[in-house]
Structures are given as structure tokens and as C-alpha cells.
Amino acid sequence: MSKLPFGDLSRRDLLKTTALVAGAVAAPAIVSRANAQSKFDWKRFKGEKIDVMMVKNPRSDLLQAAEKEFTALTGIEVSSEQIPEQQQRQKAMIEFTSGRPTFDVVLLALHVQKRLAYKGKWVDDLRPLLNNPEMTNPEFDLADFGEAGMNFATQSDGAITTIPHFVDFWMLYYNKEMFAQKGLEYPKSMDEIVTAAAKLHDPSKGVAGFVSRGLKNANIPVWTSWLLGQGLETIDPKTGKLNTDGPEAVWAADFYRKLNKEYAPPGTIGFNWNECQTTFAQGRAAMWLDGIGFATPLEDPTKSKIVGKVGYGVTPPGPKAHHSAIFCDGMGIAQASKKKGAAWYYIQWATNKENQLAMLKAGAGAPGRQSPFKNPEGVQSKTFAKDYFDCMANSGKIGRPGLPQIIPVTEFRDIFGVALTNTLSGADSLTELKKATETFKPVLEKSEQG
Incomplete structure (x- = not known):
């Protein structure tokens, strides 16, 4: 049969x-x-x-x-x-x-x-x-x-x-009540995310202006989301060229570091999506960048303190392009x-x-x-x-892959994830990305050779 x-x-x-x-x-x-x-x-x-x-x-x-x-x-x-x-x-x-x-x-x-x-x-x-x-x-x-x-x-x-x-589309969750209290509108650009985070960040009340993944490997889509704002993917899908240590990649890494160092909750260096979700759901963060597939618990009164207060926004445009990581x-x-x-x-x-x-x-x-x-x-x-x-x-209209479509994706996430996490401890973005690029390059070349 x-x-x-x-x-x-x-x-x-x-x-x-x-x-x-x-x-x-x-x-x-x-x-x-x-x-x-x-x-x-x-x-x-x-x-x-x-x-x-x-x-x-x-x-x-x-x-x-x-x-x-x-x-x-x-x-x-x-x-x-x-x-x-x-x-x-x-x-x-x-x-x-x-x-x-x-x-x-x-x-x-x-x-x-x-x-x-x-x-x-x-x-x-x-x-x-x-x-x-x-x-x-x-x-x-x-x-x-x-x-x-x-x-x-x-x-x-x-x-x-x-x-x-x-x-899954990556987008920006935001707390509408917190935004209203500060008289803020939804960010119209990536730079405005930083501006809003600075105004909403209030450690004395246990509120972070922004939260996203800081844990190595898991943090890569955060960085690639910002890089898409420069109109680039980490690996060019047509040429196979690494776009991981140029000025745009460094800008995205610096952007990642600034938000996670200056406006994120304590311990963000170890956060994956679940820690971010809990933090946002408990009203301890004003914004959270991640996949819209994590939305359901935010509207569940048994799991969330912000039911009815959640805003769902398309990832704002960057300096050169407007894309959503998918x-x-x-x-x-x-x-x-x-x-x-x-x-x-x-x-x-x-x-x-x-x-x-x-x-x-x-x-x-x-x-x-x-x-x-x-x-x-x-x-x-x-x-x-x-x-x-x-x-x-x-988001579907502006979607681009949030990870390179290569065989050694896990190695890519591990190597560059460590580099990004190191920046949260004070390391220089350019130095870390150059080191990661040199480490990963032979891995990619070997995989492409079959």
C-alpha cells in the first residue's frame, strides 16, 4: 500500500x-x-x-x-x-x-x-x-x-x-502604557529606538528601556536585525561574501552593545528569548526585539502583567534600508x-x-x-x-533572512555570538568582529567545497 x-x-x-x-x-x-x-x-x-x-x-x-x-x-x-x-x-x-x-x-x-x-x-x-x-x-x-x-x-x-x-517575523514589542506616560510615539527609525529607550529606562523602578538576547549564539538575530537596517545580510546571498567586519557590521554591533549595556536589565548578557519574554511580560522592560511568535503569553493574564498594553511594531528602518529579519x-x-x-x-x-x-x-x-x-x-x-x-x-512585505543560508549556521552563531557577547563586557566591536571573521572564514570555505 x-x-x-x-x-x-x-x-x-x-x-x-x-x-x-x-x-x-x-x-x-x-x-x-x-x-x-x-x-x-x-x-x-x-x-x-x-x-x-x-x-x-x-x-x-x-x-x-x-x-x-x-x-x-x-x-x-x-x-x-x-x-x-x-x-x-x-x-x-x-x-x-x-x-x-x-x-x-x-x-x-x-x-x-x-x-x-x-x-x-x-x-x-x-x-x-x-x-x-x-x-x-x-x-x-x-x-x-x-x-x-x-x-x-x-x-x-x-x-x-x-x-x-x-x-517568524522579528519585530519590536513595546509597552503602550509606558510610552503614553512619557508622551512617546512608536520609533520611526532605529536611532529613535535608542532615544525612546533612554527616556523609558528607570532602574530605580526596576524598568529597563530595552531588552533583547545577550546570550552567545542566541544573540545573532539581534545583530543581524540591525545589520539589515544597513541593507546587508551577514553573508551576501549572491556572492557568498562575508559582510561581518565592515563599517556596517561594526555599526550594528555597536548598536547592539549600546542598547544591551546602557538600557537593558541586569544580567542581560545571559538572556535568551525566554528571559526576555518574562522580563517584558512582567512590565520590567519598555521594548523587546524578537519574533512575533512569542506573543501569546503576553496576552495571557495568568502569565503576563501587561495584558492589553502590548504594542506590536514593525522593526523600524535603519540608516539605509527597512527590513524585518525572518x-x-x-x-x-x-x-x-x-x-x-x-x-x-x-x-x-x-x-x-x-x-x-x-x-x-x-x-x-x-x-x-x-x-x-x-x-x-x-x-x-x-x-x-x-x-x-x-x-x-x-513585516512579511519587507522580510529578509535573519541568518545566512549556509551549512555551518551553528558554527556561525557560536563564533559571532561570542564576539557580540564580548562587546557587552567592554571589548571593541571592530576587533571582535575581525577576529570572528578570520576564525569563521575557513569554516565557511570548507563547507562550500563540499
Whole structure:
């Protein structure tokens, strides 16, 4: 029953699909054409059982809660497991390297694992399935997925190795009540973030003007967010050139140091997102730069003291450009899976329009699809104000990757994360970045050589 009927899919069909996706147009035009003759049957793999490895978060909670609906629809049983992010990535690496993964479907952090997964042949190219009218639901609508998510999901040669499930936009949380008390408006530029932080910083009352990640490795997206304001990514996606020790990178590091040294709470050098979230939720910080996917607890009265006071703002423009750092999670099928058909049915269901809409309505983050933002149900919430949805929609229009799309992403984060953390202890930004660049350069070169 597990044998997949890929049919007479030609190389020309694959190339057509690749070109359409790369051009960010109606990617599945060929899929739509095929679906006109579809013999798709949700019960095709009835009786099979699949294993799904998730990351522990509210989005996984929603999917697990709805698994009975999937089983009722397909007859496929699901055994899923949520694992904390870092441990889940380690487990994926170990099991894929062994060649015997215990799961059929895996959630990958594409901002970290995209190229690693492709080089290691962890997951399948989904194009044959997308183009098979017997395997892809006519209502799946690949064109509904946003360009940012599809860029993450598509490899340089056009292979589509995952379906984008969640896109995280980095933005600026701010305490509306604190801003109003000081007569301040939302910052219109990165420089105005510093100005506002200075006015809002009040250690005598236990209030920091600003908080962000200071912990090595975790702090990289803070730095890259500021660097995007200079119109640069840390590694040029076209040339592969490192932009990590030039004047723009130094400016971003100095900006990071100033906010975290002068206006952050004590101990920020050891803060990851969870410490920042707690600090902001308890009303001990006026602003917090991070992903909008962390918003839900801020509006939960059992976890937050600032319910109804949270503002959601698009990252302000920098000196030369206006961008939001973006990150993406995608679902893929393990190449070693013996139940690829059932696994593909699960991915189609998990990323369908209804489940993506449910994610948005629950405040569990930004879905990979565009249709939830156009659905009145999606942008009406008792929990979140309009600016929450506006922030996601507008951030998506200016999004650029917050991490370089390279294989040694972890080494990059470790090496430059230490450099940034050192600046919080008084080290010179230029000296630290030059040292980190020289350390990382051979690592990058070796990885590019294969």
C-alpha cells in the first residue's frame, strides 16, 4: 500500500514547477492542470501509522489536538512527539546521520537546517508528489504560500524539500502604557529606538528601556536585525561574501552593545528569548526585539502583567534600508521513511488552509500561507489587537533572512555570538568582529567545497 504512484512525471514537468516557484508566481499551475483530472483519495493509505517529530510550541499543540480529525479523514494513525527546539535539532541530526530515523515527518528549522538537510539527503524533494494528481489534493493550492516561506523551502537547484508551516517575523514589542506616560510615539527609525529607550529606562523602578538576547549564539538575530537596517545580510546571498567586519557590521554591533549595556536589565548578557519574554511580560522592560511568535503569553493574564498594553511594531528602518529579519519552519518527509504516501497526506493536512487559519486565530504565530491574513476570521481576535495582525502582514512585505543560508549556521552563531557577547563586557566591536571573521572564514570555505 505504501508504493507511490508517481506516474509518468517527466523532467520537463519538474523544470516547469521549479521555474514557477522561483518566479514567485502561480507555482502550481502545472499542479492545478493535473488536478483537473485528479483521482485523489484521502483514504488511499487507510490503516497505516506514521510518526511525526515536532518542536515543542503552541503550533504543535494545535496540530496534536486535531490529530483525531486527520485520522477520521484518512484512516491514518499518527504518533507525534513534541521536543524542545535545541534537543529536537540534535535528535534530527543524530537520527538522520544514522540513516535510520524513527520518524516519517519532521519539522525543520529552515533558517538553520535548510542546506544541511539537503546536503545530507535527509528529506525528499516534494515536486514529484506535488505534480501527481493522485497524490496531491486539488485544494492544496501551493500558490497560497507566501514568497518568503517558499524561498526558504526551495533549494538552489529548485528542489522543494519542505512545505513552509510557520514564518517568524522579528519585530519590536513595546509597552503602550509606558510610552503614553512619557508622551512617546512608536520609533520611526532605529536611532529613535535608542532615544525612546533612554527616556523609558528607570532602574530605580526596576524598568529597563530595552531588552533583547545577550546570550552567545542566541544573540545573532539581534545583530543581524540591525545589520539589515544597513541593507546587508551577514553573508551576501549572491556572492557568498562575508559582510561581518565592515563599517556596517561594526555599526550594528555597536548598536547592539549600546542598547544591551546602557538600557537593558541586569544580567542581560545571559538572556535568551525566554528571559526576555518574562522580563517584558512582567512590565520590567519598555521594548523587546524578537519574533512575533512569542506573543501569546503576553496576552495571557495568568502569565503576563501587561495584558492589553502590548504594542506590536514593525522593526523600524535603519540608516539605509527597512527590513524585518525572518525565520521559517517547514515540514518534510524523511527519505528513509517507508510510509511516504501517508506522510505526504499528513503534511498536506497539517499545512492546509483550515489549520493555517487556526494557527493565526489562536495567536500561535504567522502561518506560511497568505490566505489566513485575507480571511476576516483570521484577523479578528479577542486576544490580539489589530496592530498584531498588521505587524505580521507588513513585516512579511519587507522580510529578509535573519541568518545566512549556509551549512555551518551553528558554527556561525557560536563564533559571532561570542564576539557580540564580548562587546557587552567592554571589548571593541571592530576587533571582535575581525577576529570572528578570520576564525569563521575557513569554516565557511570548507563547507562550500563540499
